Amino acid sequence: MRERIGEDRQGALGRLPLFRVLSTEETQYLASQVREVRLGRGEILFNKGDTPHGFYVLVEGCVQLAFTSEQGTERVLEVIKPGESFGEALLFLDKPYPVSAQATQDCMLLDVPGHTILNLLEKDSQLARKMLAGISMRLHELIRKLEACSMRSSTQRVACMLQHRAPDKSLNQYEVELPAAKQTVASQLNLTPETFSRALHALSEAGLIEVSGRVIKVLDADGLRRVEI
């Protein structure tokens, strides 16, 4: 796969959700402008406060976006998976990155220069629409997170996360695989690893879920909805 992309960057770009709408010609132009970036596990792509020049598409690996407070404590905002992009919003804002980006696996990304995407946007209303949809989706996700963040109980937050990750909302039983280490997921929920662990324990006690490593089996989705404390 990795070689494939090296050889056929154009094809790889065309397969990305965001760029699927582009014409062959446009994809060609794009491919000529992007730069490949490789990161080893643990490496920092950019820090909060850095000046953005474009945006990134993750082709392979895993990147996490996080705030870091003065004391060095981290709060993970988002885990980026292959095919997803990040940093688009900054193209239009002229502000520094509000978060840091770190590779949690060996990664291959494409660095798309700002002017390239702005050029494409001028001419291609389909791409504009796609980007609007992408950013809107991101916005929606953030609203959900903020809502979760203002829900009182830690257990409720965890239950809520498990519901959100259901493959199908109508199912009452399903399995969820956590997208990252438990401490990372905890951080996304604005919880300490300890509290997260206890919350999972409580939900197990209540017979609502079964935990084995990163795989969580939801036994009673309806019960999760009714969690009070």
Add this chain to the structure above:
Amino acid sequence: MRERIGEDRQGALGRLPLFRVLSTEETQYLASQVREVRLGRGEILFNKGDTPHGFYVLVEGCVQLAFTSEQGTERVLEVIKPGESFGEALLFLDKPYPVSAQATQDCMLLDVPGHTILNLLEKDSQLARKMLAGISMRLHELIRKLEACSMRSSTQRVACMLQHRAPDKSLNQYEVELPAAKQTVASQLNLTPETFSRALHALSEAGLIEVSGRVIKVLDADGLRRVEI
């Protein structure tokens, strides 16, 4: 002003930040499609979970966007002021409103049908760019809020909000007028009115601010930055 808009809806639309880029012809088309909505203080425009059909531009008054939990407690996400729009992101998502909208003052809004704005977007890349910028800005704000929400201390959150509302970041002294009732601002910071009140008190004690009603005089912005508890 209100009559003015009634007479000259086209002119009013052209003056709105989002639509300033439109041609006369486009503005004319838009004006023919929008519907005026008037709300009395306290009235609900839509509830969380409702199906959106378009988006809104606030011309006059004040609207607040909030979550409401099952128990009826409210958490204000945003206070919309005249000239601002909301609900754009839903145009691209096919999801229910994630928040409720309530008038906190008598209001006049324009209801822009989804298909109208999508039509305009097809042809006008300037508008697309403007919308992208608008939504990106919203996204950025939300990230800031989430970050604030994960900062530990309530007093820090209040101090942070006061810094953010500085008319000019380089000033060490300035006045801030809260955009809404204190309980609303408290809610935006994910605090109870009581805790908010105490935080303001603490900052006053420390000689960093002076409070008189909704007007807060910041005496030492640098000190605010260093607030620890």
Add this chain to the structure above:
DNA sequence: AAATAACCTTGATGATGATCAAGTTTTGTT
């Protein structure tokens, strides 16, 4: 396969902020 490191769990304690309650001030209405 052994060793090391990272990750996770469980317990005990403490601080922060929510809640409840009562009083004060401000705002708005008649």
Add this chain to the structure above:
DNA sequence: AACAAAACTTGATCATCATCAAGGTTATTT
């Protein structure tokens, strides 16, 4: 101007979650 209602403040108490600490488990490396 007087009254009512909403908004705000202050105090006391309590619950939740973070922190600290130690032991256990799973991954990774050699």
